[in-house]
Amino acid sequence: MDYSQLRFVVEIVETGSISKAASNLFISQPNLSNQIANLEKILGKNIFYRSNRGVTLTSYGVEVYSYAKALVEQYAMVEKKLMTRSNENKIKIASFGSEVINSQFFEICKRYNENNYEFNLCECGVEAAIQKVNMRDCDVALIIYSDFQQNKLGQLLTAQELELKNLFQGQLKIHVSQKYPLSKKSNITRKDLEGLFHVKKAYLFEGMFSLDYELQFLGIPENQKTILANGNKTYNDALHNLPSFAIEIDWKCNKALPSDLNRIPYENKNLPITCGLVKRKNEFLKEELSFFVEKLIDAYG
Numbered sequence: 001m002d003y004s005q006l007r008f009v010v011e012i013v014e015t016g017s018i019s020k021a022a023s024n025l026f027i028s029q030p031n032l033s034n035q036i037a038n039l040e041k042i043l044g045k046n047i048f049y050r051s052n053r054g055v056t057l058t059s060y061g062v063e064v065y066s067y068a069k070a071l072v073e074q075y076a077m078v079e080k081k082l083m084t085r086s087n088e089n090k091i092k093i094a095s096f097g098s099e100v101i102n103s104q105f106f107e108i109c110k111r112y113n114e115n116n117y118e119f120n121l122c123e124c125g126v127e128a129a130i131q132k133v134n135m136r137d138c139d140v141a142l143i144i145y146s147d148f149q150q151n152k153l154g155q156l157l158t159a160q161e162l163e164l165k166n167l168f169q170g171q172l173k174i175h176v177s178q179k180y181p182l183s184k185k186s187n188i189t190r191k192d193l194e195g196l197f198h199v200k201k202a203y204l205f206e207g208m209f210s211l212d213y214e215l216q217f218l219g220i221p222e223n224q225k226t227i228l229a230n231g232n233k234t235y236n237d238a239l240h241n242l243p244s245f246a247i248e249i250d251w252k253c254n255k256a257l258p259s260d261l262n263r264i265p266y267e268n269k270n271l272p273i274t275c276g277l278v279k280r281k282n283e284f285l286k287e288e289l290s291f292f293v294e295k296l297i298d299a300y301g
Contacts, residue, residue, distance in 0.1 A: 003075065005039040006068035008032060009047060013065050017054055091288050092120040094129035095142040097201060097232055100253050104295040112288050123232075125203035126153075133278050134160045140289055141278040142167075142296075144249065146214050146271060153209070157278065165277045167293070168251065168300040172214060172271045173263040175199075175248035177239045183262040188245075190221055190267065197244035198223040202230050204247075215247060218269050236261070249273050253300055275300075 011021040012032075022029040040046055047061035057065060091108060095101050105121045122129075122138060129141035145153050157164055174193075176183040182192055204211050205228070227244070229235035238244055239261060250263040277293060279285065285293070 001039060001042050003071070005035055006064075007072050008035050009039070009061075009065055009068045010072050012036070012048070012055060013057060089114070090118045090120070090139075091286070091292075092122070092132075092138040093140055093142065093289075093292070094122045094124055094132045094138040096125070096129075096144050096203070097123050097235075098142075098251075099259070100251065100299050101142060101296065104292060104299060107295055108288055108292050111291065123203070125206055126209035127207040128203070130156065130160065130162065130278055133162060133280060136280075139279070139286065142275060143209075143278055144273050144275050145209060146211070146273055148213055148217070149209055156208075161281050162278050163281050165279075167275045167277055167297060169272050169274050170249040170251040172211075172218065172247055172266075172273055173250040174266050175239065175246035176262050176264060177244075178260045178262055179240060180243065182245070183264070185264060187268055188264050188266050190219060193221055193223070193245055195225075195243070196223070197225045197227055197238065197242045199227045199229060199235060199238045199242075199244050199246040201235055201246070202228045211247065214271055218266055218271055220247065220266065251275070251300055254298070 008021065008025065011025055012018055015021045015024060018032055018036075019029050022032040025032065036047065040048075043060075043064070045060045046058050047064050048055040049058055089112075091112070093105065095105075102121070105119070109119050120138075122132065124132070126143045126145065129138070129143050132138040133141045143153075153164070174188045176188075182188065185192065227234075227238045227242075229238060235246070239246060248261075248263055
């Protein structure tokens with residue numbers, strides 16, 4: 001059995017005719033019929049019922065077709081990827097959302113802006129980011145985790161032969177728009193949050209690294225008025241247009257960025273959050289990525 005025979009099966013099924021399939025494949029009809037007969041002999045079962053009206057799939061043929069179709073589509077995707085002129089140099093980073101990370105990512109783009117260069121910053125949660133590094137969809141991942149999550153994070157990284165380098169720390173705080181009186185407070189209490197919408201960045205509250213337990217630890221009240229935001233624009237618009245709050249990380253950053261959202265301590269409780277860099281073991285960082293990490297460490301002091 002070879003790829004061509006499976007491709008022939010797909011073509012016959014989708015054209016509904018051996019003669020039409022032979023024409024599309026630029027081979028003779030007898031040759032195509034022989035190829036299918038040989039495949040059926042190898043498999044030991046019939047793929048098609050043959051009649052004067054043409055061919056139809058047997059129940060076994062339906063299964064063969066489904067696998068053949070998946071293989072043909074995968075082959076076409078790989079062929080397109082390899083044959084298309086694509087960027088030779090690629091920087092692919094998975095990361096949680098952060099204005100400072102974005103700004104330092106743009107510094108890479110400015111510095112390494114040679115021809116045929118591709119930059120990719122994918123915003124996602126911890127699990128998805130780790131998976132992207134493991135599957136080589138990204139070079140590195142920037143993730144956040146609390147002390148409560150440290151053990152399971154270590155187990156997951158070890159199992160996937162990945163390693164972690166801690167970069168800097170911050171604290172979970174209440175995120176509030178400056179347009180609301182609550183933003184003027186130096187410390188926010190549980191009572192202050194009553195009746196407000198709780199705006200959540202969806203990727204921070206999914207999978208095994210959800211921050212739900214951290215919110216319980218801090219004593220943030222459960223709120224049925226919740227808005228799950230899948231992007232920064234929705235997140236920011238919700239905080240500006242609704243009486244609301246969010247939980248965000250306050251990084252002590254040396255790089256000042258304009259913002260009309262204040263980060264305020266909650267009942268003077270502290271919960272450290274660590275930002276770490278995940279990469280594959282025994283692989284050196286590219287020059288561009290080393291530059292990026294240095295810029296981040298400089299920015300976060």
